[in-house]
Each structure stands twice: as structure tokens, then as C-alpha cells.
Amino acid sequence: MSVLVYVENWDGKFKKLSFELVSFASETAKMMNSSVIVLSIGKVEDSELKKLGDYGAGRVLALENELLATLDSQAYSNAIAEIVLKTGSKVVILSNNNTGKALAPRLSVRLKAGVGSGVSKLPLSTDPFVVYKRTYSGNAFARVEIRSPVKILTLAQNTFHLTETPGNAVIEKIELPEEITGSTKVLDTKKQSGKILLTDADIVVSGGRGMKSPDNWGPLLELADALGGATACSRPVSDEGWRPHEEHTGQTGKIIAPNLYLAVGISGATQHLAGVSSSKYIVAINTDKDAPIFEAAQYGIVGDAMKVLPKLVDALKKR
Secondary structure (H helix, E strand, O other): OOEEEEEOOEOOEOOHHHHHHHHHHHHHHHHOOOOEEEEEEOOOOHHHHHHHHHHOOOEEEEEOOHHHOOOOHHHHHHHHHHHHHHHOOOEEEEEOOHHHHHHHHHHHHHHOOEEEEEEOOOOOEEOOEEEEEEEOOOOEEEEEEEOOOOEEEEEOOOOOOOOOOOOOOEEEEEOOOOOOOOOOOOOOOOOOOOOOOOOOOOEEEEEOHHHOOHHHOHHHHHHHHHHOOEEEEOHHHHHOOOOOHHHEEOOOOEOOOOOEEEEEOOOOOHHHHHHHOOOOEEEEEEOOOOOOHHHHOOEEEEOOHHHHHHHHHHHHHHO
């Protein structure tokens, strides 16, 4: 009765997100008096796979196959489902990112499993199996009981602490349990370079209509550069063409969970907060002291962004 966690790799390397998932799986397994099995798909060196043992992995199943060279949710979910059945795992843990959101529903159908999506802490109990999650775009919380024999959980990013438990994970090279085929064929992949990806950034500086004009974006870009962070924007800004649509965060844009999110000139509508509410710390800069963003922020500055941003940049450069 093991806990199986699928971890992604980026060009053969694991990121904090992967270790966060294994830490969460390890603590969940302790509650069930069970063990942790980690599944890695793709080409990853043994030295990198060994790192997973430092966060509670007992076994690491390494699957490398040309049929799974690129993410195809149908092929991946078929492969993961077969491994879940083969290992007898009763809990499957994924990240609540685009990959996890694509795989969880398919796995649910294949395994006849209930899904707890976007959980933000350990299960409240394992018998019955009850999880805690955000709902209504982050405006409320729910306790959800999962009654199926196999449970699938997707963990919201940056909601669980890393727990290092130095261990020696056993690495097993495995083959596809059966011929796996998918319906999607990737012909070409173009990767963004020279810029921090918004979904990977630990620090994000975001601007809204309060910036008044695309010509005023210079200080915001300077602040992001000084912090080593990525830039983002609210939907009205991308709709107006002030910033590219790839920077749009919110319910209809990218869902992010950085350690630090700076909202500059953003009022804080529900749709926007739905995409950033999992941030560890939110800092708001707005001239309106009654703006909803201040209710979600841990820190706030009531003031004109055009006056505040240059002072923040100067202070950072001095440090």
C-alpha cells in the first residue's frame, strides 16, 4: 500500500517543485504507515535521481523511452496507471501545474480514483481519507473526503515545506509495462531562452492598469531585474497590448505560486487573485488604500508606483 509520486524533470534536472512533492508524499506515507515510490520519466542521471532519496523516497522508478520523449497526457497517463496497478499504490501524487492538471483526470478514469485537486496541506485524516483544499478561486476552503480505493492528489506549488531526511533511495530502471501510444505527435519544440520563465520564478513583479501607460513600465522592469525575478501583468494590461499575453496571470491566464509576488497598480479582482493567491508573500503597491489587493497582501504600500518603484530600485542597488 505505497504512495506513488510522479516528478517532472527539466532537461534532466529536478527543481524545488520535485522535492516538495516527494516531501509531501513522504509525510503522507508516514500517516498511512506506508512507503514512498517516486516515478521519473525521461533521461535523468543516477546522481540526480539519488537526490530524491534525501526527501523521503525509498524507491525511484526511472522510465526512459522514446515514446515518452515529449509530454503526451494520454500516453503518460496510460503508463503511470499501469505502474500504479503494478506497484499496488493507493495514493498517487502529482503537482497542481499544467502537467498534473492534464494527467489527473485521465488517471482518475483509468484507475476509477477520486481526485483531490490543489491540496495545500497534508490529509486531515487517512481513515476516512480527507483532504484540505482551496475552492471558489481561492476565496474559501473545503474539506473533501475521497472514498475510492485509489486516491489522486495534486499539490499546489509552494504550499509544503521541504523535509530533508537523508536516505539512500534504490534506483530501478524500468520498461514500459505495455506498448503505450498517444494521439499527439510533437513535431517541434521551441524553448524560451534568456528570460526567467514566469511559472518557474521565485520572485514575480507584476503591473496593472495603475501603471497608466506602457511607457511607464521601465521602473517595474528595473525592479524585476534588480530582484532577479520575472515580470507579469493583469489581464486588462495584456488585453490593451501593453504587455505580451504570456505574462498575463490570473484565473484566465497563468497560475503561479512564487515565494514573492509584487502587485504594482493592481486592484486585486477575484479573477486575478485566483492565479496568484498561492504565493508565499504578496506585496501590494497601490494609490487606493481600499483596493482589494491589500486584503490578500502580507505587506502593502499606499502610494504612487512612479514614485515608489525608483526608490525600491535604488535601495536594492545600494544593498
